Amino acid sequence: MRRIISVLLENEPGALSRVVGLFSQRNYNIETLTVAPTEDETLSRLTVTTTGSDKVIEQITKQLNKLIEVVKLVDLTEGAHIERELMLVKLKATGSQRAEIKRTVDIFRGQIVDVTSSVYTVQLAGDSEKLDGFIQAVGTSGVLEVVRSGVSGIARGEKVLSL
Amino acid sequence: MELLSGADMLIRSLQDEGIEYIYGYPGGAALHIYDALFRQDKVKHILVRHEQAAVHMADGYARATGKPGTVLVTSGPGATNTITGIATAFMDSIPMVVLCGQVASTLIGEDAFQETDMIGVSRPVVKHNLSVRHPDEIPEVIRKAYYIASTGRPGPVVVDIPKDMTTPNERYEYAYPKKVKLRSYNPAIRGHAGQIKKAVDMLMAARRPVIYAGGGVILGKASGQLTELTRMLGFPITNTLMGIGCYPASDKQHLGWLGMHGTYEANMVMHHSDLILAIGARFDDRVTNATEKFCPGARIIHIDIDPASISKTIDADVPIVGPVDAVLKEMLSLVKESKDKPDAEALAAWWKQIEEWRAFHGMRYETSPDVIKPQEVIEMLCKLTNGEAFVTSDVGQHQMFAAQYYKFDKPNRWINSGGLGTMGFGLPAAMGVKLTHPEDEVLCITGEGSIQMNIQELSTCKQYDLPVKIINLNNQALGMVKQWQDMNYESRHSQSYMESLPDFIKLAESYGHVGVKIERKEDLESKLREVLAMKDKLVFVDIYVDRFEHVYPMQVARGSMKDMWLSKTERV
Numbered sequence A: 001m002r003r004i005i006s007v008l009l010e011n012e013p014g015a016l017s018r019v020v021g022l023f024s025q026r027n028y029n030i031e032t033l034t035v036a037p038t039e040d041e042t043l044s045r046l047t048v049t050t051t052g053s054d055k056v057i058e059q060i061t062k063q064l065n066k067l068i069e070v071v072k073l074v075d076l077t078e079g080a081h082i083e084r085e086l087m088l089v090k091l092k093a094t095g096s097q098r099a100e101i102k103r104t105v106d107i108f109r110g111q112i113v114d115v116t117s118s119v120y121t122v123q124l125a126g127d128s129e130k131l132d133g134f135i136q137a138v139g140t141s142g143v144l145e146v147v148r149s150g151v152s153g154i155a156r157g158e159k160v161l162s163l
Numbered sequence B: 001m002e003l004l005s006g007a008d009m010l011i012r013s014l015q016d017e018g019i020e021y022i023y024g025y026p027g028g029a030a031l032h033i034y035d036a037l038f039r040q041d042k043v044k045h046i047l048v049r050h051e052q053a054a055v056h057m058a059d060g061y062a063r064a065t066g067k068p069g070t071v072l073v074t075s076g077p078g079a080t081n082t083i084t085g086i087a088t089a090f091m092d093s094i095p096m097v098v099l100c101g102q103v104a105s106t107l108i109g110e111d112a113f114q115e116t117d118m119i120g121v122s123r124p125v126v127k128h129n130l131s132v133r134h135p136d137e138i139p140e141v142i143r144k145a146y147y148i149a150s151t152g153r154p155g156p157v158v159v160d161i162p163k164d165m166t167t168p169n170e171r172y173e174y175a176y177p178k179k180v181k182l183r184s185y186n187p188a189i190r191g192h193a194g195q196i197k198k199a200v201d202m203l204m205a206a207r208r209p210v211i212y213a214g215g216g217v218i219l220g221k222a223s224g225q226l227t228e229l230t231r232m233l234g235f236p237i238t239n240t241l242m243g244i245g246c247y248p249a250s251d252k253q254h255l256g257w258l259g260m261h262g263t264y265e266a267n268m269v270m271h272h273s274d275l276i277l278a279i280g281a282r283f284d285d286r287v288t289n290a291t292e293k294f295c296p297g298a299r300i301i302h303i304d305i306d307p308a309s310i311s312k313t314i315d316a317d318v319p320i321v322g323p324v325d326a327v328l329k330e331m332l333s334l335v336k337e338s339k340d341k342p343d344a345e346a347l348a349a350w351w352k353q354i355e356e357w358r359a360f361h362g363m364r365y366e367t368s369p370d371v372i373k374p375q376e377v378i379e380m381l382c383k384l385t386n387g388e389a390f391v392t393s394d395v396g397q398h399q400m401f402a403a404q405y406y407k408f409d410k411p412n413r414w415i416n417s418g419g420l421g422t423m424g425f426g427l428p429a430a431m432g433v434k435l436t437h438p439e440d441e442v443l444c445i446t447g448e449g450s451i452q453m454n455i456q457e458l459s460t461c462k463q464y465d466l467p468v469k470i471i472n473l474n475n476q477a478l479g480m481v482k483q484w485q486d487m488n489y490e491s492r493h494s495q496s497y498m499e500s501l502p503d504f505i506k507l508a509e510s511y512g513h514v515g516v517k518i519e520r521k522e523d524l525e526s527k528l529r530e531v532l533a534m535k536d537k538l539v540f541v542d543i544y545v546d547r548f549e550h551v552y553p554m555q556v557a558r559g560s561m562k563d564m565w566l567s568k569t570e571r572v
């Protein structure tokens, strides 16, 4: 099953490489990984999406917790949560394609953030499925370049992951 | 406050940490530190002949004393030479701190002379590693390193020290922190009371229970509690290769050790049990054999300080995370208070069955009128040292024979690389033990393959007068490899013969030690007595043993625990 694990990490050099190293060393999957400092500058927030059986996921969370620099973590998929990913796409856009793309972007609630005579650059946020859906809708043949941020997530309601 | 240079702070921190010995080897990036070492005499430095040996020495010291060992090396090759030793300690959860020089921080990343990213290289084989980023951090970094290395599930910690952190003329205020607090590291200090209660109820209800104890009992200094609990319950007990000595081997409740080369009775009892109380053990593949066939009728209580060890390979029914000594103490008091007692009748029937397995006796070997059997040598050594020696070993058949035929009644005396299986571990580990146990007999049981992986340390032994006894079970082959080739590759002995062996006697003598060769069976006892009588000499005993011997019992690959070869021809 796909899981979203959210980690508070000491904001120190080398901490990230320990997390990444753990995944490769123990043969766990990383599908996406995002990391950035938080409002508390001593902490980074890292979100990793991974897949595995319940047993593997249990080991992943235990092994992550063992890393000295991991302060706290939560498996967001255990409860209600919001997940978002940002995508920037460059699309071939000439002639009648231009109007068609514009319509699709609107349906997906994206924005065209840059324009040339032959290219649209589109920005889109949502869960990963929505981003996949957009690419499918515009058709891969017109896609020149895709950049995805990887998943960020947060629990719904009053639950917070903090010190 | 006192003003000290980084190098002096480092050495002062070691003093304040109570470190008596460090093992190491100097080089450019560590020279300021070596100079600071020279100007004091509290911390004693042992100069090895290869950095790997320094780590194994620190490791042997740690295993024998329960205290963290300390290593000091230079950057680049000095640091990378420690990796095998660090990985060895990591796999067996041995506390140690490895201090590595590094090129100056201003040069890092420029492929400077003797620059290696030691933080990166060591990362997968350490509990943690730390770099010094400013000289005034040194006391805190050192305090943290020892704290992390020796608490929770212990392990090696590497400290990377760029040369400019130790510059002699730059001085800073020195104070050694009394305590460290890490918000992200809080090892459990006691087990969950409800889980412990549940476990005790299960123990009382069991009909075919067994206690399975591991190296964690020794690391957690819980042999006393384990022994008391086992006797109070009257249950059979087995332990892992790493747990040897955690419960007296000569006691009647003890079944010997379990797993790949464990005893017939230990493996049979495990397989047929209905309850396994696992304590500080990690159900590794050399114990469980095929996990899907593991002990089909058993429920499992698993006590361990490391939550990640629980339900990693075999699912636990009752997990208990906590230090083994604290958890066992709580269990003991619950057992004492409990109105229920284990079912005496069921237990008697279980013991009757166990005695039958014991009588069948899987631990046997055929003696020969003229050839010396390796097992005989170990039995003789055990007799001549009253089972009280510290025994280190290398890796191979000799290691298994030593573990099987030397009977350890005390913890911390059997010292081997169980997890990584590092050939070359035995001699330096023995040196680390002997240094701090000069009055005790220290034997290094080795093979002609393994001993050559760190034989240069004979020179260190001379310099520091370390009269260990090296028992070389010379079968003129990489015996364990050869055994597998006999069993799985139709005896095609690919690269498992050691041709052109040195004359070990002359070799020992050239280093200034004594060499004794034993080739005839009738000389075995008398010569070993002579060897052991040479109290203040390092003696290299080269014993020519049966070249064709195999280690048995041996679990059948991919079978259950009870599937074993008992000799070259008998399979159960």
Ligand SMILES: Cc1ncc(C[n+]2csc(CCOP(=O)(O)OP(=O)(O)O)c2C)c(N)n1
Residues within 6 Å of the ligand: B394, B395, B396, B397, B398, B399, B421, B422, B423, B424, B446, B447, B448, B449, B450, B451, B473, B475, B477, B478, B479, B480, B481
């Ligand atoms: C550093 C290292 N390299 C290779 C091995 C694989 N290995 C395991 S046992 C063994 C043979 C050891 O030979 P020897 O020391 O003579 O012991 P024997 O089995 O003959 O008693 C080898 C090569 C190992 N364990 N460690």
Ligand SMILES: [Mg+2]
Residues within 6 Å of the ligand: B396, B447, B448, B449, B473, B474, B475, B476, B477, B478, B479
């Ligand atoms: Mg050999």
